[in-house]
Every structure is written in structure tokens, then in C-alpha cells.
Amino acid sequence: MITVENLTKRYGSFTAVDDISFEVTPGSVVGFLGPNGAGKSTAMRMMTGLTPPTSGRSMILGRDYRALPNPARHVGVMLDAAAQHPGRTGKEVLHLIGMTIDAPKARVEQSLELVGLTPDEAKRRVRNYSLGMRQRLGLAGALMGDPQVLILDEPANGLDPQGIHWMRQLLRAYADQGGTVLLSSHLLHEVQIIADELVMIGRGKIVAQGRKEDLLGAQGTRVGSLDNERLSEAVRRAGIEFSGDRTGLLVKATPEAVGRIALEAGIVLTELHTTGSEGLEQLFLSLTAADARDAAAA
Ligand SMILES: Nc1ncnc2c1ncn2[C@@H]1O[C@H](COP(=O)(O)OP(=O)(O)OP(=O)(O)O)[C@@H](O)[C@H]1O
Ligand SMILES: [Mg+2]
Structure with a gap:
């Protein structure tokens, strides 16, 4: 102990x-x-x-x-x-x-x-x-x-x-x-x-x-599209939490919910799945990225 x-x-x-x-x-x-x-x-x-x-x-x-x-x-x-x-x-x-x-x-x-x-x-x-x-x-x-x-x-x-x-x-x-x-x-x-x-x-x-499972499971859906900027706007309008980078978004919702948002916005998806290991990676990267920025600003 x-x-x-x-x-x-x-x-x-x-x-x-x-x-x-x-x-x-x-x-x-x-x-x-x-x-x-x-x-x-x-x-x-x-x-x-x-x-x-x-x-x-x-x-x-x-x-x-x-x-x-x-x-x-x-x-x-x-x-x-x-x-x-x-x-x-x-x-x-x-x-x-x-x-x-x-x-x-x-x-x-x-x-x-x-x-x-x-x-x-x-x-x-x-x-x-x-x-x-x-x-x-x-x-x-x-x-x-x-x-x-x-x-x-x-x-x-x-x-x-x-x-x-x-x-x-x-x-x-x-x-x-x-x-x-x-x-x-x-x-x-x-x-x-x-x-x-x-x-x-x-x-x-x-x-x-x-x-580990909880940290992984808490992540949601990984989605990529031909227009991630517009997709993030659509997800934001839907009032759903997400984080994003250039390659796509990590959305706190099911793939179905995210797919519907994209469909309504007329955005072509290139990737859509619940997150496994990359969810934790995203979490780690976002945590460390925020830290790196803070450090640079300080
Ligand atoms: N004796 C010391 N005097 C001043 N600063 C120190 C001292 N020991 C560690 N630090 C600082 O504390 C911070 C944390 O260092 P630490 O070695 O614990 O990091 P770490 O998480 O083990 O990193 P790494 O993955 O590179 O091993 C660093 O900024 C380091 O420069
Ligand atoms: Mg060390």
C-alpha cells in the first residue's frame, strides 16, 4: 500500500x-x-x-x-x-x-x-x-x-x-x-x-x-471529415462537448449522434468510431498541450 x-x-x-x-x-x-x-x-x-x-x-x-x-x-x-x-x-x-x-x-x-x-x-x-x-x-x-x-x-x-x-x-x-x-x-x-x-x-x-477502462470509456466518438471546422461548429451548436485537432474531433456523444449532426450539416465523414486507445491519447495530448502552452506563456 x-x-x-x-x-x-x-x-x-x-x-x-x-x-x-x-x-x-x-x-x-x-x-x-x-x-x-x-x-x-x-x-x-x-x-x-x-x-x-x-x-x-x-x-x-x-x-x-x-x-x-x-x-x-x-x-x-x-x-x-x-x-x-x-x-x-x-x-x-x-x-x-x-x-x-x-x-x-x-x-x-x-x-x-x-x-x-x-x-x-x-x-x-x-x-x-x-x-x-x-x-x-x-x-x-x-x-x-x-x-x-x-x-x-x-x-x-x-x-x-x-x-x-x-x-x-x-x-x-x-x-x-x-x-x-x-x-x-x-x-x-x-x-x-x-x-x-x-x-x-x-x-x-x-x-x-x-x-484505465474508465479513462478510456469516458471519451466518446472520434470523427474526421472533409471540413472539420464546419463540423466543430455544428457540434458546438448541438451543445455537445468536444475537443479537436487538425485531423478530427473527439466528441462526447455516440457515433450515431455525431453522424446525424454531420448529415444535417451536409459534411462528408472520413472517420467515425467510438474511441479506444486513441481516446486516452487525445486526453493525454490535450492535457500536456495545455500545460506546454501555460508554460510558454508563463
Ligand atoms: N533539484 C532540483 N532543483 C531545481 N529544479 C528541479 C530539481 N529537481 C527537479 N527539478 C525540476 O522539477 C521538474 C520536474 O522534474 P522531474 O525530474 O520530476 O520530471 P519527470 O516527470 O520525472 O520528467 P521526465 O519524464 O523527463 O523524467 C523539472 O522542471 C525539473 O527541472
Ligand atoms: Mg523522470
Whole structure:
């Protein structure tokens, strides 16, 4: 269980994390999604005791991270997969972690197996690892203490599509056994595959949160036409909420309702369907676009 309450971090007059609150319950994989610079890493550093919050607090298993005895046995943390010592082999890296946190010796092999690094790969030096192998090793390190909670910053960064699916399965199985997972990403696509719930953050603030299905389902109909400008006018006249870009509109109504509006206005449609994954994408883009504009104006 992770509980974040009004967590805030200011650097001078700049607010990197702005009053965020959310919970991650056992059995769930929550994706912490936001564009570059949104405040994900800063929030995770506060959760894991590396940066003191300006105000608010976060608790893991009901306690402040720093108050946990031997925290790595409760929380697996992966904040920067690139930080591993390049001259050591993967196996050595895990041995050292095991010694630091007093994990049983057999845990090294178990962790390697969990993340799918072969004995041959484990003997190579980290500097010769591919990006994907580094991520797997980072995850193995987080799993060394057999923790109930995982906090992973951009764990899927650099993984190929197969690797992302592999990670989904690993984290899903971990959560099904009662584990709690919070992972960050700046890529919607990654999070969409891996996480069940989402917390979206933009410029330090939470802009949307909830079950992935709900966030997807709340979107409505995607429509494209030969005259999107006139179509948006027609939708606006009908009093229906929508957002739009050059390629089409996202309308909070059924495809039938949108089709009728277009028919009455005599507009030729080129696309008309309920939104699936692109709905969430639209939401993410609109959130981040608004944030980018605000930032530019400020
Ligand atoms: N020590 C610091 N001093 C000043 N500003 C900081 C400090 N640490 C982070 N920031 C600022 O806080 C903001 C959030 O940074 P953070 O690294 O948390 O973003 P992020 O969401 O992890 O982005 P990314 O997807 O690029 O990893 C950025 O504008 C960053 O410059
Ligand atoms: Mg980051």
C-alpha cells in the first residue's frame, strides 16, 4: 500500500510537485503518467526518502519510507537504471545489493530468473548491457528484497514491444500475489499496456486519475471529415462537448449522434468510431498541450 497525501515540492519559486494525492492498493499496478518534466521522478524521490517534501507526506505500508526497518525488504525501488556500476557484472551488482539488504544468497539467482536474464548475460559487465538488459537488471535489483511494494521510475524505458508485454506479465503476476506497484512513464502507450490504473500528472499537478477502462470509456466518438471546422461548429451548436485537432474531433456523444449532426450539416465523414486507445491519447495530448502552452506563456 502506498499513500500519497498533498505531496508538494518547491525549488525556490518553482513548484515541481503540486499538492498531489493518490493511493496504490495491494493487487494493483498503477501507472504514473506525465510528459517530461511533469514531476514524476521528483514525486518518486520523495516517496522513497531521497528528497524531503516541502509539504504533505507519503507513506508506504502505513509508514514513512525512512521509518521502515530495512526498507528494501518492503519496497523495491528502481529510480535510475543507468546508475549501475558499468564495470561490474550483472550478478555482482545483485550480490552487492543482497549483501546490503541482508537477502538470502539464493535470491540473486531467483531475481535473475524473474527478470529473464540468462546466466550467460549475468556474467557480462553492465557496460556491455543493452538498454533493455539494464532495465531488467534494475528490476532484478528492486526485487532482491522480495518486497511487497515496487516503485519504478520509467522501468519500460528502452524496452521493445515484446519487452513491454513481458514486463506487463511480470508486474501483473506480482500484483496478483498481493503486490503493490507504482511505475512511471512519459509514454502513454507503455503505461496503457502495463498498468491497470492511471495517475496523470502535468506540471506537478494531477490532471486525471482512475481505472484505465474508465479513462478510456469516458471519451466518446472520434470523427474526421472533409471540413472539420464546419463540423466543430455544428457540434458546438448541438451543445455537445468536444475537443479537436487538425485531423478530427473527439466528441462526447455516440457515433450515431455525431453522424446525424454531420448529415444535417451536409459534411462528408472520413472517420467515425467510438474511441479506444486513441481516446486516452487525445486526453493525454490535450492535457500536456495545455500545460506546454501555460508554460510558454508563463
Ligand atoms: N533539484 C532540483 N532543483 C531545481 N529544479 C528541479 C530539481 N529537481 C527537479 N527539478 C525540476 O522539477 C521538474 C520536474 O522534474 P522531474 O525530474 O520530476 O520530471 P519527470 O516527470 O520525472 O520528467 P521526465 O519524464 O523527463 O523524467 C523539472 O522542471 C525539473 O527541472
Ligand atoms: Mg523522470
